[in-house]
Amino acid sequence: MAAAAPSSAAPASAARDATPAAVHTHRLCSEPKHAGDMACNAVERTDVKQHRTLGTDAAPSGFGPSDLRSAYNLPKSGGSGQTVAIIDAQDDPKAESDLATYRKQYGLPACTTANGCFKKVDQNGGKNYPAPDAGWAGEISLDVDMVSATCPSCHILLVEAKSASMDDLGAAVNRAVKMGAKYVSNSYGGGEDSTDPASDAKYFKHPGVAITVSSGDSGYGVEYPASSPYVTAVGGTSLKHSGGGSRGWSESAWGSSFGGQGAGSGCSKYGKKPSWQKDDGCAKRSVSDVSAVADPATGVAVYNTYQASGWNVFGGTSASAPIIASVYALAGAPASGDTPAAYPYAHATSLNDVTTGSNGSCTPDYLCKSRKGYDGPTGLGTPNGTAAFKK
Numbered sequence: 001m002a003a004a005a006p007s008s009a010a011p012a013s014a015a016r017d018a019t020p021a022a023v024h025t026h027r028l029c030s031e032p033k034h035a036g037d038m039a040c041n042a043v044e045r046t047d048v049k050q051h052r053t054l055g056t057d058a059a060p061s062g063f064g065p066s067d068l069r070s071a072y073n074l075p076k077s078g079g080s081g082q083t084v085a086i087i088d089a090q091d092d093p094k095a096e097s098d099l100a101t102y103r104k105q106y107g108l109p110a111c112t113t114a115n116g117c118f119k120k121v122d123q124n125g126g127k128n129y130p131a132p133d134a135g136w137a138g139e140i141s142l143d144v145d146m147v148s149a150t151c152p153s154c155h156i157l158l159v160e161a162k163s164a165s166m167d168d169l170g171a172a173v174n175r176a177v178k179m180g181a182k183y184v185s186n187s188y189g190g191g192e193d194s195t196d197p198a199s200d201a202k203y204f205k206h207p208g209v210a211i212t213v214s215s216g217d218s219g220y221g222v223e224y225p226a227s228s229p230y231v232t233a234v235g236g237t238s239l240k241h242s243g244g245g246s247r248g249w250s251e252s253a254w255g256s257s258f259g260g261q262g263a264g265s266g267c268s269k270y271g272k273k274p275s276w277q278k279d280d281g282c283a284k285r286s287v288s289d290v291s292a293v294a295d296p297a298t299g300v301a302v303y304n305t306y307q308a309s310g311w312n313v314f315g316g317t318s319a320s321a322p323i324i325a326s327v328y329a330l331a332g333a334p335a336s337g338d339t340p341a342a343y344p345y346a347h348a349t350s351l352n353d354v355t356t357g358s359n360g361s362c363t364p365d366y367l368c369k370s371r372k373g374y375d376g377p378t379g380l381g382t383p384n385g386t387a388a389f390k391k
Helices: 012-017 065-072 095-105 134-150 166-178 196-204 317-331 340-346
Strands: 025-027 043-045 083-089 118-122 155-161 183-186 210-214 232-241 249-253 290-293 300-304 310-315
Touching: 065 134, 065 290, 065 317, 083 134, 083 166, 083 317, 095 118, 095 134, 095 300, 134 155, 134 300, 134 317, 155 166, 166 183, 166 196, 183 317, 210 317, 210 340, 232 317, 232 340, 290 317, 310 317
Parallel strands: 083 155, 083 183, 118 155, 183 210, 210 232, 232 290
Antiparallel strands: 025 043, 043 310, 232 249, 300 310
């Protein structure tokens, strides 16, 4: 996913309605270089001019909270007192101040350390934050902004791992659960290996906690920990305004039949098949379960100023994972002992089925090509309200 040279600034309407071929992007985090290392799944537009501040009548490019509420039939209120945890590596020194700018822009209630809505900790639960990193800071901004957009009344717990290793990120997951979070979003991934089942048991087996994980941004292919049977693997879509039908929006799988940039999907090598997953073309864990907007061509507005210049448009399944974690929060606390990833499979008719688009070529082709019902790139579909995310 090489970065392309930036083009001239695009207006807000172009950022919302562009086609994938028309945009230039780069990954915020480098691909993992060693076994057990993870990379964030955020993709930044480089053809949309960043703005530190906006004019009186100007709006950020990219989709904002009202767009996501409309597209996914989500309530304005709900989730009060629920805590969505964000798991990322390294530190974003500007996380709270950038979050304040995002929420003020969209008229959302303040979410600060002082009022108890926002909390940032290291992986041990303290304030010994890791070294800052520009790429992960952009990822953190994307994550907290998407929680804010989807569930404005939710509290946000940001847990910063000291490195991008699975062990440190996994320790951060355990810390979030220990601190009481019932919804934990993970916007990163790496290659599968034979140690994954051990990591599943150590870091992701938390009954009664909804854990979401990005499926990846490199098209057809499986990443860990999206392939864990204990998490909700979140794929990605291209989201556009549509004049047809009552919904007013249309979606297709993010990616292309040629592969490359797009939502990850496929059949795991090591993850066991969950009992609630019934597709017959993969004997082990199939990725994904559900999806939300991830295509940077139809991306979301994000505010980030750590070694960055403010408002920009982001995509990647790093956007869809916190959106889905926040929809779980709107739906209410999972039942004790449950694996919430199973819930959408019991309520598939309460999702927007995505039936077009692909992220590569494969056999059987439903693992890389959207169809009616379950498919790899988009899972069972995208939220249509919260009914699919509760028992």
